[in-house]
Amino acid sequence: MTVLLVVAKAPVPGAVKTRLCPPATPAQAARIAAAALRDTLDAVAATGGVTPVLALAGRLADAEDGADLAATVAGWPVLPQWGDGLAERLAHAHADVAHAYPGRPVLQIGMDTPQVTPALLADGVRRLAAPGVDAVLGPAADGGWWALGLRDPRRTAALRAVPMSTAETGRRTYAALCDAGLRVGALPTLRDVDDWADARAVARGVPGGRFAREVAALRPALVAMSPDRRPKAVR
DSSP states (O other): OEEEEEEEEOOOTTTSOGGGTTTSOHHHHHHHHHHHHHHHHHHHHTSTTEEEEEEEESOGGGSTTHHHHHHHTTTSOEEEOOSSSHHHHHHHHHHHHHHHSTTOOEEEEOSSOTTOOHHHHHHHHHHHHSTTOSEEEEEBTTSSEEEEEESSGGGGGGGTTSOOSSTTHHHHHHHHHHHTTOOEEEOOOBOOOOSHHHHHHHHHHOTTSHHHHHHHHHHHHHHHHSGGGSOOOOO
């Protein structure tokens, strides 16, 4: 059975989604992040035939919507992230899963694609199990990636030298996997949420989710702040 690994930060104000500020305040950005994480966790929980695991940086007790997030992952294995830098934390998270679930393949996602669905995740699991495939990679529209699957999660060590969170991360991740001798299959490209334009675009695609509701809740404040609504100076 495939392990479906979610790598996430606790949505603490000032620690997550800082590129949404402004227009959002740190607390508003954290609420948007919490909604994205809950939508993601729900999609994972609804995906059949997988073992869900959360690798978490920070504490849900300190997070926006922390009690509801804790209830959502009740019964899940929750592993602490450790290591310097994202690439090292990813490698350690996959290695920890490999130790806890020997011989299991791993499909890993983050919390920046709240539009992910159980059908999309199940398709990723199937593609990872296909003959002639050692790994799968889901590109992100900004040049990064939103999903990584490995038949042997210990092979994530190949990513330690890949710079993360750049426009070249996806290409360099693919190259690192290929250089390690892995046969890499492709997953669909998704847009992840980095800035406000991303947040609005993703929310339009999933209007019924918590993420879309949190983004919509901020919109009236943006209208009030827009230059054409401000009082004009009297000359």
